[in-house]
Each structure stands twice: as C-alpha cells, then as structure tokens.
Amino acid sequence: MAKKNLEKKTKYIFVVGGVISGVGKGITASSLGLILKNRGLRVTAIKIDPYINVDAGTMNPTEHGEVFVLSDGDETDQDMGNYERFLGVELTRVNYMTTGRVYKNVIERERNLEYKGKCVQVVPHIPLEVIGRIKQAGKNVKADVVIIEIGGTVGEYENILFLEAARMMKIENPKDIFFVMVSYLPTPGKVGEMKTKPTQHAVRALNTSGIQPDFLIARGETVLDEKRKEKISLFCNMAPDRVISAPDVDSVYDIPLNFEKEKLSEKLCDILGVVCKKVDGKIWNSWRNFAKHAHNGKETVKIAIIGKYFETGDFVLSDSYLSVIEAIKYSAYMQNKKPEISWLNSVDYEKDPKKLKELKKYDGIIVPGGFGTRGVEGKLAAVKFARENKIPYFGLCYGMQMMVIEYARNVLGLKDANTREVNPDSQNIVIDVMESQKEHLKNNSYGGSMRLGTYKAILKPGSIAFKAYLSTKALASAGGKKEIFERHRHRYEVNPNFIEKLENAGMIFSGQSPSGDLMEIVELPKKTHPFFLGTQFHPEFLAHPLNPHPLFTAFIKACILQKKK
Numbered sequence: 001m002a003k004k005n006l007e008k009k010t011k012y013i014f015v016v017g018g019v020i021s022g023v024g025k026g027i028t029a030s031s032l033g034l035i036l037k038n039r040g041l042r043v044t045a046i047k048i049d050p051y052i053n054v055d056a057g058t059m060n061p062t063e064h065g066e067v068f069v070l071s072d073g074d075e076t077d078q079d080m081g082n083y084e085r086f087l088g089v090e091l092t093r094v095n096y097m098t099t100g101r102v103y104k105n106v107i108e109r110e111r112n113l114e115y116k117g118k119c120v121q122v123v124p125h126i127p128l129e130v131i132g133r134i135k136q137a138g139k140n141v142k143a144d145v146v147i148i149e150i151g152g153t154v155g156e157y158e159n160i161l162f163l164e165a166a167r168m169m170k171i172e173n174p175k176d177i178f179f180v181m182v183s184y185l186p187t188p189g190k191v192g193e194m195k196t197k198p199t200q201h202a203v204r205a206l207n208t209s210g211i212q213p214d215f216l217i218a219r220g221e222t223v224l225d226e227k228r229k230e231k232i233s234l235f236c237n238m239a240p241d242r243v244i245s246a247p248d249v250d251s252v253y254d255i256p257l258n259f260e261k262e263k264l265s266e267k268l269c270d271i272l273g274v275v276c277k278k279v280d281g282k283i284w285n286s287w288r289n290f291a292k293h294a295h296n297g298k299e300t301v302k303i304a305i306i307g308k309y310f311e312t313g314d315f316v317l318s319d320s321y322l323s324v325i326e327a328i329k330y331s332a333y334m335q336n337k338k339p340e341i342s343w344l345n346s347v348d349y350e351k352d353p354k355k356l357k358e359l360k361k362y363d364g365i366i367v368p369g370g371f372g373t374r375g376v377e378g379k380l381a382a383v384k385f386a387r388e389n390k391i392p393y394f395g396l397c398y399g400m401q402m403m404v405i406e407y408a409r410n411v412l413g414l415k416d417a418n419t420r421e422v423n424p425d426s427q428n429i430v431i432d433v434m435e436s437q438k439e440h441l442k443n444n445s446y447g448g449s450m451r452l453g454t455y456k457a458i459l460k461p462g463s464i465a466f467k468a469y470l471s472t473k474a475l476a477s478a479g480g481k482k483e484i485f486e487r488h489r490h491r492y493e494v495n496p497n498f499i500e501k502l503e504n505a506g507m508i509f510s511g512q513s514p515s516g517d518l519m520e521i522v523e524l525p526k527k528t529h530p531f532f533l534g535t536q537f538h539p540e541f542l543a544h545p546l547n548p549h550p551l552f553t554a555f556i557k558a559c560i561l562q563k564k565k
C-alpha cells in the first residue's frame, strides 16, 4: 500500500549545468522528458532563468536568444520551445520563472500582508516562492514528473537561491527530488585527451550547495570512454552507470535516442521509484522516424534568413531565431530535403545595394520578426528583390509588415510609406500602432504589454494560406468559417485605411481577426508570384517535429519548385 502511494507522488528532476553555458541543458531536459513520457509518465517542464528581467520579452535576443511566446502570452526563454516541441505539450506562464518574477511576487505578497506581519527574508521566502511555483506547475497538469532546468552554471552567484530551493525540497521529500548535472568535458587540441577535472570541480561546487547529482550527463566532442567514466564515478561520488556519455551530434533530435542506448529511462524510473512501462511504440517509432529524416535528405533546399540579431563580437549566433530554424527543418525533413540556412544581415543591403543580387542563389527567403529602425531599409530592399524576381518569400510578423510597406511604396507608389515604429512623420503610415497599444507606449509600459499569445484568425477560402491549412489539425470550423489559432507578439498592425487600396492593387488579406479589423495573413495570388506570403503571427512557435507547420510546409514546397526551375 505504502509503495502504491509513493508511486503516485509527483517526482521532480532538477537539471543543472556545470563548467560552461551552452552545453545543452535545455535539450537534455527536453530529452529526459521525452524518454520518460515514452514510459507512460505524464511529464511537464519548467525553466528557471536567473535574470532580474521579469520575462524574456525585454531581453536583447543577441544576448539571450529567442523570445519564445507561450499560448497564454508569456514571453519566455527559447528552452520553453524545446520542451513544447520534444514533449508535444502546451506550457503556461507558471512553467517559467526569472529571479525578477519571483521577487516581484514576493514583494506583491508582502504588500498584500500575506506574510501576516512577519519579516520577509531572502531565505526562506524567496526559495519558498520558487518551490510553490514548481509544485503548482506539477499540480496544474497532474504531472508524474516535473523537470526543472536551472539556468546558468553551478558556482554562479545568480542561481544560488534556486539551488537552495531545490535543496530545501529535497530535505522535505528526499525520495521525490533528483538531480541531473549536465557538464562539459573538454578535449584541448594540444593535449588530445578528454579532461574530467573541470567536471570534478563543478560537482564539488554543487556539493557546496548541499546537493549531490544523481546522474551526470557528460557532454563532449566525443564519446566518454570507460576509463574516464570510472574516474568521474570515483571522484564525483556516483556509480559508473550513472555517468552518461553525450557526445556532440549533428541533430539534437538524436539525443533522446542516444540516451536510450544507455538505458537512461530505465535507470531514471529506477531511482524515481516509478513503474517503468514498456516503451510506448507509437511515440518512439514516430520520433525515430523523424530523427532519421534529419539525416536522410540528400538534396538541399537553400533558405536565406534576413535579419539583424546574429552578430556577437566576432561570432555569428542563430539562437535569436531558433524556432524559425526548427520549423524550416521539420517541413524540409518531411519532404526529404536537407535545409541549408544562410544568415544574411539586412544592414549589408543598405551599405551596398549591389549585394542584393546574392539572393538569386537561394530557393527561398524569410524575413523573421524584428523591432526598431536598424536594418529596415535593407529588409525592404530584399522584399522588393524577392517579389520582382519571383523568389519564394515568407514574412514573419515584422517580415509581413515589410511586405505591406514595400508594396505600398513600389506598387501603390506611396514613396514614403512606412511603419509608425520607424517613421512617425510619414504621410503614409501603412503599418500603424494598434489602438490598444497607444496607452502602453504613452506610459512607457513596455514589458509584457504587446498583443501576446494565441488569437483566432479567419481564413479566406481558396487562398494559398487556406489551402496550406486544409486537411491539417490546425484548421478548425465554426459557424461556417474556417479558423486557425496562432501565437502573436506585436504592437503594430496593417493600417485599416490602406486595406482597400492594397487590395485593389492585388494584395490579398487571406487571414483576418474575427472582427475583421486586424490583418493576420497577407499574400499575392499564385499567378503573380510563386509564394509571397506573410503572417502577423509567429507560425514558428507552433511547428512541432512530428507535426510541421502547414505554412512552413507550403513555403518549403514552393522553394523546392523554385529549385527545379
């Protein structure tokens, strides 16, 4: 009887990082989730971001990576996207917390006298708030297992209070709390040998927080050999079979499969004290199939992403557009193609318009989401080039607004057409601030105040968008209308005063908000252009490995046709 009760209790697995950042904690957490889900367990995941920012919406994407928007409108870390994609679940704002958010809640509670006159202290009140949120996330979905990724690396000042929360949870429920450390084992070129010492130090640093990892995921360029496994086991205080080799891979979707080669789900179920059901064939086979596709595609499809959030010092990062990249992959893999993505900086086209010619090399062009003035003229030049040269073009949010501005300038002849975001003095503001946003801007209230999260749009029958969604799960019917639900993050919209003019000039608004006042999808008919389509929403947030996004699929199909030409 006692055992049965224990089995029903929610288990919590904390994932922490050692040695360096960027070792793949998020993918590890997602993969652990998937292999446990595959064992019949209900899994949810939480990301803890140690920043003071209350959410990721106000963080610079070059520094922090993509802002992933949840269905409820929370602006979160890109790892939340990884969890949703690997686990096939929809997460909510309780699954994401930052230092700022935790403190804000504690301070609000204090103001409401919820601590009943007690002194409110960093310890225990901050960790208790963290614990409360973690438990709530588990309770909301009746999770068997909650995976909590603590951002940053151990030894940093910033995540100490989160580790303290984890330690306190363990004291309260020793049998329900577990720790997985994802560490890095470098192989310095000159030495030519994989080194365990930094990992030993990382485990010791974690030990100083009163925590001993149950598993160690050994990230490295190569497979961890037996000798080093034993060394880590001895010096880091864990059985050798708890040290899991995780070499670099070409495709992150192989990671759950690699974990299972080391029988990780069985070992995890064992320590969690839960029944380890036979692998769920259906989930596993579809995943395996999908992961295989990542290696199968021989023919490439060349996509240019034109943006500006790439460069950091001498390095180029693609993290700012992670969901866009993954969405491209899913739709390309499905068609047995290998996507080859190039990062092009729109500012370059402003400096040297001749450079635009390089776009001819690509089978398709994407202008993703963005903000502000820098690089806008370059983006507009690229949109014009794609339209005139009939190169498939897909505009995401700002990329859609660019289509409308470009069309207004070059087809309607409104030379100074612009968005209010860039030029409020223009005579032809074709992209204007939404009525509901004016107050926020007046009050400088920027954080979490855009039009965020899931909203409905009605599709125009017969349009390219309509045909793309047709016969997919994403298309719903209500009251004789075909509707879709997509995630948003914007303050500006197509100015209703210009819609008729744009339509008369050939633009089709094939998706609109139910009230008809917000334009959600814009396109040109096929007879004019093979694929020239943009969305005010962000379809990339709903693209899943086993369920690619219909609009990305339609775009990739157009790119493949373009290639054949």
Ligand code: GLN
Pocket (backbone or CB within 6 Å): 368, 369, 370, 371, 372, 396, 397, 398, 399, 421, 489, 490, 491, 492, 493
């Ligand atoms: N800057 C534009 C707006 O606020 C587009 C936003 C985006 O691309 N996410 O409407």
